[in-house]
Amino acid sequence: MVKMYYNEDADLDVLKDKTVTVLGYGSQGHAQAQNLHDSGINVIVGLRKGSARWKQAEKDGLTVKTVPEAVKSADIIQILLPDEVQSRVYENDIMPYLESGNAIVFSHGFNIHYNQIIPPEDVDVYMVAPKSPGHLVRRTFKEGTGVPGLIAIYQDATGDAHKLALAHAKGVGCTRAGVFETTFREETETDLFGEQVDLCGGVASLIKMSFEVLVEAGYKPEMAYFETLHELKLIVDLIHEGGLEKMWYSVSNTAEYGGLTVGPKVINELSREAMYEALERIQNGEFAREFVLEGKVNNPVLTSMERQEREHPIELVGKDLRAKMPWLNSELNED
């Protein structure tokens, strides 16, 4: 087993006299900045002028500055901007203001691993990566628990990077749930693989295709929505709590037999090949190059796919049905 780090393994005191600047106040930024602040750490949020989130961060009790000003005020600069804009912001607004002995922190290794940001040798570079969407990083922290996370050290200029990374992970709440150490390469490649093949891409495709099949076969969209999307969370909750075993235990024998025999026909050897292909494109940098170039031309493919996704019948029927389930709706907007 890998070594796991918990609260007692991390010392927040190493951050006591430091200022942490969190650049960006989006999914991870708003969550990690507030968690660090609530952990007693001196936090400044860095945003561009005119950011709609500036007021929100101030309302949340945080000091906000422009990115260059925030970098100048900081010992530790955590870059929580979208991956595709990080290198541009780094060159214009971060690098010129870095000081020897500063630390640069990431929550995903993309820009370091794929050579988009090349930091100077006299700064620490480490990662604190919650294995969770940002909104749950905040929600679980407020509930008194936390999400698991990774740390990785890319560059240890001061000799303190490891201690800083552990303390930082503690401030974010990850040592409550467990933290283990990895490398920038391993985090980047597994994270991209997971989100493309399983967590986001695989699941979304599975949901849409099973929905489409039921609707094409003449079943009501509402029925199909409940069956292929809504109930998925309830099933995944069981897997999350007690592994596949708990899920198989809880569902009927009919579901267990049908699931075990039919599942591998649906996610099959062709899917395995597609997974290997996705992994290869991640490992050889092709996916990274495609995504970086997409960002440089203002995301034409992403924009169009987002529109198509919004217009998918499952999203239309889902919107109507969720409006009738108000208890589902508020959570993402709360923080």
Ligand SMILES: NC(=O)C1=CN([C@@H]2O[C@H](COP(=O)(O)OP(=O)(O)OC[C@H]3O[C@@H](n4cnc5c(N)ncnc54)[C@H](OP(=O)(O)O)[C@@H]3O)[C@@H](O)[C@H]2O)C=CC1
């Ligand atoms: N989303 C997640 O749950 C996870 C993300 N990560 C990683 O965390 C990092 C941040 O991702 P995420 O939280 O999704 O990012 P978001 O897309 O939510 O970040 C949005 C924030 O970035 C700011 N921003 C965007 N462009 C610029 C710019 N050019 N100059 C200044 N600020 C800018 C936005 O400012 P404005 O308010 O002005 O629009 C906003 O505050 C990434 O490395 C990602 O891979 C890791 C684990 C999970």
Ligand SMILES: CC(=O)[C@](C)(O)C(=O)O
């Ligand atoms: C939430 C998370 O960890 C992801 C899926 O890797 C991401 O949002 O990049």
Ligand SMILES: [Mg+2]
């Ligand atoms: Mg991830």
Ligand SMILES: [Mg+2]
């Ligand atoms: Mg990711």
